[in-house]
Amino acid sequence: xxxxxxxxxxxxxxxxxxxxxxxxxxxxxxxxxxxxxxxxxxxxxxxxxxxxxxxxxxxxxxxxxxxxxxxxxxxxxxxxxxxxxxxxxxxxxxxxxxxxxxxxxxxxxxxxxxxxxxxxxxxxxxxxxxxxxxxxxxxxxxxxxxxxxxxxxxxxxxxxxxxxxxxxxxxxxxxxxxxxxxxxxxxxxxxxxxxxxxxxxxxxxxxxxxxxxxxxxxxxxxxxxxxxxxxxxxxxxxxxxxxxxxxxxxxxxxxxxxxxxxxxxxxxxxxxxxxxxxxxxxxxxxxxxxxxxxxxxxxxxxxxxxxxxxxxxxxxxxxxxxxxxxxxxxxxxxxxxxxxxxxxxxxxxxxxxxxxxxxxxxxxxxxxxxxxxxxxxxxxxxxxxxxxxxxxxxxxxxxxxxxxxxxxxxxxxxx
Amino acid sequence: xxxxxxxxxxxxxxxxxxxxxxxxxxxxxxxxxxxxxxxxxxxxxxxxxxxxxxxxxxxxxxxxxxxxxxxxxxxxxxxxxxxxxxxxxxxxxxxxxxxxxxxxxxxxxxxxxxxxxxxxxxxxxxxxxxxxxxxxxxxxxxxxxxxxxxxxxxxxxxxxxxxx
Numbered sequence: 001x002x003x004x005x006x007x008x009x010x011x012x013x014x015x016x017x018x019x020x021x022x023x024x025x026x027x028x029x030x031x032x033x034x035x036x037x038x039x040x041x042x043x044x045x046x047x048x049x050x051x052x053x054x055x056x057x058x059x060x061x062x063x064x065x066x067x068x069x070x071x072x073x074x075x076x077x078x079x080x081x082x083x084x085x086x087x088x089x090x091x092x093x094x095x096x097x098x099x100x101x102x103x104x105x106x107x108x109x110x111x112x113x114x115x116x117x118x119x120x121x122x123x124x125x126x127x128x129x130x131x132x133x134x135x136x137x138x139x140x141x142x143x144x145x146x147x148x149x150x151x152x153x154x155x156x157x158x159x160x161x162x163x164x165x166x167x168x169x170x171x172x173x174x175x176x177x178x179x180x181x182x183x184x185x186x187x188x189x190x191x192x193x194x195x196x197x198x199x200x201x202x203x204x205x206x207x208x209x210x211x212x213x214x215x216x217x218x219x220x221x222x223x224x225x226x227x228x229x230x231x232x233x234x235x236x237x238x239x240x241x242x243x244x245x246x247x248x249x250x251x252x253x254x255x256x257x258x259x260x261x262x263x264x265x266x267x268x269x270x271x272x273x274x275x276x277x278x279x280x281x282x283x284x285x286x287x288x289x290x291x292x293x294x295x296x297x298x299x300x301x302x303x304x305x306x307x308x309x310x311x312x313x314x315x316x317x318x319x320x321x322x323x324x325x326x327x328x329x330x331x332x333x334x335x336x337x338x339x340x341x342x343x344x345x346x347x348x349x350x351x352x353x354x355x356x357x358x359x360x361x362x363x364x365x366x367x368x369x370x371x372x373x374x375x376x377x378x379x380x381x382x383x384x385x386x387x388x389x390x391x392x393x394x395x396x397x398x399x400x401x402x403x404x405x406x407x408x409x410x411x412x413x414x415x
Numbered sequence: 416x417x418x419x420x421x422x423x424x425x426x427x428x429x430x431x432x433x434x435x436x437x438x439x440x441x442x443x444x445x446x447x448x449x450x451x452x453x454x455x456x457x458x459x460x461x462x463x464x465x466x467x468x469x470x471x472x473x474x475x476x477x478x479x480x481x482x483x484x485x486x487x488x489x490x491x492x493x494x495x496x497x498x499x500x501x502x503x504x505x506x507x508x509x510x511x512x513x514x515x516x517x518x519x520x521x522x523x524x525x526x527x528x529x530x531x532x533x534x535x536x537x538x539x540x541x542x543x544x545x546x547x548x549x550x551x552x553x554x555x556x557x558x559x560x561x562x563x564x565x566x567x568x569x570x571x572x573x574x575x576x577x578x579x
């Protein structure tokens with residue numbers, strides 16, 4: 001069923017080559033359509049929500065797996081359930097709210113009822129009216145229904161999969177990534193806010209951007225100038241052996257001159273000219289006790305955990321057609337944060353999101369590429385920084401974790 | 416409940432606030448960003464958030480400052496550090512509705528629509544919502560003590576570079 005080669009009209013893509021990515025992958029409609037089945041319905045864990053968003057029995061939230069609408073909820077016994085947000089009958093959305101509390105889901109169109117697991121439990125006028133009409137006697141409720149997801153939780157995060165073969169999430173992400181996840185999400189969470197950034201580009205351009213450790217202190221002048229993160233600071237990149245997941249991190253700047261950075265004469269090095277009047281936005285509490293001030297972690301195919309200074313957020317990457325992406329941000333902290341920590345996190349949240357001193361450029365740069373490659377379907381990008389492999393590295397002057405993404409993507413897509 | 420007829424003092428204050436709000440909008444729309452922090456008291460709070468966040472009781476938004484100095488830093492970063500394509504806004508404001516008036520402070524809510532005009536000429540409805548303001552009256556001047564910008568939508572297109 002899966003094509004083993006790219007669309008015929010496009011350039012060839014040598015097997016195993018992770019250093020070139022042909023531009024048709026960001027604009028080809030057939031490829032986009034196939035990603036829904038090959039990736040999101042495949043052996044992956046899709047991020048759905050935080051446990052803290054649906055704490056009580058009956059709580060639900062609507063979300064997406066790729067472009068599939070999904071309801072995630074906590075049933076009467078407290079178990080987390082997730083199912084396609086699609087009525088068993090004619091396919092209407094079952095749940096029309098962003099969040100709420102319910103004991104069942106009844107379709108507004110013809111009143112078909114579904115329980116908290118997504119099982120069809122009732123059909124309006126099943127026996128007809130006055131002995132006329134109604135469903136055939138052999139109609140089997142259990143044989144109908146929206147697709148149900150298997151759910152799992154990890155560190156307060158809820159994930160779902162539609163594939164029977166998906167391994168346990170701990171095995172899926174591996175020990176090294178797991179440890180970096182547990183490092184941040186080590187106690188009960190609370191939600192501080194959310195918003196959605198609508199990006200004018202294919203979802204993969206954003207995912208590459210998140211995994212791109214090379215760009216961060218170049219594009220983001222704020223980062224480099226105020227030493228939030230520079231390639232010349234200590235840190236590293238961990239790439240899962242499948243290439244699918246990664247962690248990049250940087251350690252606190254040790255102070256003093258920074259010749260490696262200055263030699264490059266970058267726009268992002270304006271330290272002499274640019275000083276903040278209110279430096280409270282740069283004060284950090286070393287809350288994990290390891291001097292690691294920035295960490296970005298991804299779980300394929302659509303999850304990002306960010307800790308940038310004391311701003312912690314999860315980002316859900318959702319494709320919306322071939323050339324648009326929704327990035328759903330949920331800003332979080334811990335249930336036991338005191339008021340001072342809450343204020344600090346709120347100040348550090350100025351670094352991220354659509355208005356983020358650091359992140360605003362990430363919202364735009366994918367669109368720059370999408371527009372730049374408008375007629376370049378048969379051309380390719382170059383990703384040779386740090387070699388040709390998709391392996392962990394002590395240097396972030398590397399594109400290893402982006403190559404990892406393409407390793408996982410080609411594997412999933414059979415390309 | 417029937418709305419009582421406003422007094423002439425109330426209408427005068429509404430007109431004065433309207434002038435202040437328009438001045439603020441013109442400052443942003445005319446790329447006079449350096450003047451923007453001057454609309455705020457030194458210890459003012461400025462926040463951009465969404466209707467959904469307010470309804471859910473979530474305290475965070477997309478931009479937050481608790482001093483005019485932080486606003487000046489925002490302008491400095493926009494001018495010197497941040498990358499965004501050339502763009503400008505056009506604010507369309509409703510009339511300020513006074514929710515509380517005392518001798519030295521007034522609270523008001525004002526609807527806004529903000530169009531964003533990109534360098535290629537594309538114009539879009541970028542944001543709509545309500546300013547929820549607490550304003551000090553001092554030396555015949557208004558100053559924001561608090562300006563909470565509540566966007567109707569939880570979606571922001573591409574980026575939110577210029578303040579609202």
